[in-house]
Amino acid sequence: MLLRAKKRKEAKDNIIKLTIANQSLQKHAYLTDVLLKNITKCLPQFVFWKDVDSVYMGCNDNYAHFIGLESSIDIVGKTDYDIDWLECGHTADFFQSGDKDVLAGHPIYNQEEVLSLPNGNKIHTQLSKLPIKGQDGEILGVIGCFTDITELKRKEKEAVKARKEAQIANASRMNFISNMSHDLRTPLTGMLGMAKIISENSLDEKIVKASRYLIESGNILLNILNEIIEINQIESGHLPLKFSEIRIRDIIDEVVSLFKPTIYQKPVSLNICFDPRIPRCLIGDQHRVQRVLLNLISNAIKFTNQGAIHITVDVAKFEENSLTIRLVVADTGIGIDKKDHASIFTQFNRLTSSSSGAYPGSGLGLSIVERFIKDMRGSINLESEILKGSSFICLIPFETLDKNKSNGPADFLFEKEHVSLCPEIQHIDSESLLYDSVLKNKPSKETTLSFEGSTVLLVEDNLIAQLAAKHELEKLHCKVDLAVDGKDAIFKAQKNNYDLIFMDVGLPDMTGFDAIQVIGAWESAIKCDYTPIVILTADASVQKKV
Numbered sequence: 001m002l003l004r005a006k007k008r009k010e011a012k013d014n015i016i017k018l019t020i021a022n023q024s025l026q027k028h029a030y031l032t033d034v035l036l037k038n039i040t041k042c043l044p045q046f047v048f049w050k051d052v053d054s055v056y057m058g059c060n061d062n063y064a065h066f067i068g069l070e071s072s073i074d075i076v077g078k079t080d081y082d083i084d085w086l087e088c089g090h091t092a093d094f095f096q097s098g099d100k101d102v103l104a105g106h107p108i109y110n111q112e113e114v115l116s117l118p119n120g121n122k123i124h125t126q127l128s129k130l131p132i133k134g135q136d137g138e139i140l141g142v143i144g145c146f147t148d149i150t151e152l153k154r155k156e157k158e159a160v161k162a163r164k165e166a167q168i169a170n171a172s173r174m175n176f177i178s179n180m181s182h183d184l185r186t187p188l189t190g191m192l193g194m195a196k197i198i199s200e201n202s203l204d205e206k207i208v209k210a211s212r213y214l215i216e217s218g219n220i221l222l223n224i225l226n227e228i229i230e231i232n233q234i235e236s237g238h239l240p241l242k243f244s245e246i247r248i249r250d251i252i253d254e255v256v257s258l259f260k261p262t263i264y265q266k267p268v269s270l271n272i273c274f275d276p277r278i279p280r281c282l283i284g285d286q287h288r289v290q291r292v293l294l295n296l297i298s299n300a301i302k303f304t305n306q307g308a309i310h311i312t313v314d315v316a317k318f319e320e321n322s323l324t325i326r327l328v329v330a331d332t333g334i335g336i337d338k339k340d341h342a343s344i345f346t347q348f349n350r351l352t353s354s355s356s357g358a359y360p361g362s363g364l365g366l367s368i369v370e371r372f373i374k375d376m377r378g379s380i381n382l383e384s385e386i387l388k389g390s391s392f393i394c395l396i397p398f399e400t401l402d403k404n405k406s407n408g409p410a411d412f413l414f415e416k417e418h419v420s421l422c423p424e425i426q427h428i429d430s431e432s433l434l435y436d437s438v439l440k441n442k443p444s445k446e447t448t449l450s451f452e453g454s455t456v457l458l459v460e461d462n463l464i465a466q467l468a469a470k471h472e473l474e475k476l477h478c479k480v481d482l483a484v485d486g487k488d489a490i491f492k493a494q495k496n497n498y499d500l501i502f503m504d505v506g507l508p509d510m511t512g513f514d515a516i517q518v519i520g521a522w523e524s525a526i527k528c529d530y531t532p533i534v535i536l537t538a539d540a541s542v543q544k545k546v
Contacts (some may be wrong), residue, residue, distance in 0.1 A: 054096045057141060075329055193472070283398060335386045490515055501534070
């Protein structure tokens with residue numbers, strides 16, 4: 001009896017345990033089902049799942065409403081054949097074919113499709129469809145999820161359209177600036193040429209003085225115009241990096257010599273310190289180095305009414321095949337407030353109002369400097385205080401010359417000329433031989449060019465520019481013939497043996513390039529020496545090589 005009672009109790013306990021376990025499983029299944037429904041319900045995507053026969057086992061409310069059903073429960077037991085897909089769009093056969101590919105081991109990830117809906121609308125979707133697997137790896141069905149990206153596609157299309165419109169507008173802007181550069185610089189340079197002729201030939205001191213003021217004002221306008229054109233070239237990608245052998249010392253001498261007249265007129269001394277460890281020849285972008293020096297020295301002179309300007313060039317770092325040069329242009333001028341340091345390199349930013357008339361400019365010089373230095377993988381920093389002057393510190397990397405490709409040992413000599421042996425910055429004054437060498441920039445015998453007795457053809461249709469150029473050439477004792485169009489230029493080039501031709505690009509009947517090609521073809525046909533031709537243009541966008 002006791003044994004039977006014990007067995008009955010154990011059986012009863014097992015039944016209770018099984019019942020509890022079953023209830024637990026049911027509760028777990030219920031919670032899982034509720035959780036799954038809540039999760040899918042909260043998702044912004046459209047989610048559905050099917051068995052291996054492509055029969056719907058469920059979906060979220062988004063998908064149910066998407067295909068025209070009131071509730072997600074209504075889809076259970078249906079197939080795609082029960083849904084009114086449009087004949088002109090995707091069909092039930094298409095969807096079930098996709099299910100079979102997924103079940104065969106070819107899942108879909110983020111595939112974009114245009115889906116035609118039962119209501120006639122079309123939407124862009126991004127679809128992922130994967131197999132549902134049990135714990136043993138058995139494939140139980142397919143789960144799909146897609147996102148409506150119609151709005152995103154619409155915005156992308158608008159962005160593409162806006163980008164094309166911006167490109168067209170930018171091209172129009174560049175063409176406008178290019179045309180204006182020609183239409184403005186041609187009469188401006190002609191005006192400067194005429195003013196120079198008046199200054200050199202007039203005996204009236206007042207007229208000479210007035211013409212010099214005219215030249216000074218014209219040069220300011222020309223410089224502003226050139227900066228606007230240059231920033232346009234930079235933004236349009238028309239100024240690619242061009243690396244070649246350069247001599248830093250020579251570039252400094254050339255740039256400083258340009259400011260000789262301005263330095264003469266101010267109680268300002270110029271000081272240069274050049275590191276003798278810098279090789280004579282380096283590999284760099286000559287145009288960018290020149291422009292950086294030109295703009296920084298120009299600003300230093302402009303904003304320094306008395307005191308000194310210091311130009312320091314030394315080696316910041318040596319590496320195996322390169323070195324970094326530290327270029328510092330410091331002055332004792334008006335200085336820059338610390339609150340303006342962050343905006344000093346911003347395009348068109350000026351710290352002094354144009355209405356004040358004190359310091360004319362476009363506000364582009366320093367932005368060009370920063371851009372060019374960044375192009376050369378360098379950096380620029382400013383140290384300045386009001387009434388204490390400014391220091392612009394540039395770090396610019398250069399490649400050293402490959403000895404195997406050099407012209408000889410002289411390329412690797414270090415600069416020693418014009419450099420003081422003491423560590424102090426060398427002072428340059430009116431009695432200094434260095435002043436004559438650097439500021440007056442007297443050409444050596446090797447660099448002096450003689451045009452005396454040369455016959456020159458000047459091809460220029462603008463009368464003022466023609467007269468100005470003719471005047472300058474005659475000062476060099478050249479014999480000058482004139483042509484006003486391409487046809488006349490070709491005729492005279494074939495008739496006369498010129499030593500040099502100056503060819504304007506914009507001629508009335510053809511471009512200067514067309515005329516050059518005709519002249520070159522004729523010279524080639526008769527097997528004579530080619531005449532050197534110099535292109536003349538006020539169009540800054542011209543980059544063509546003949």
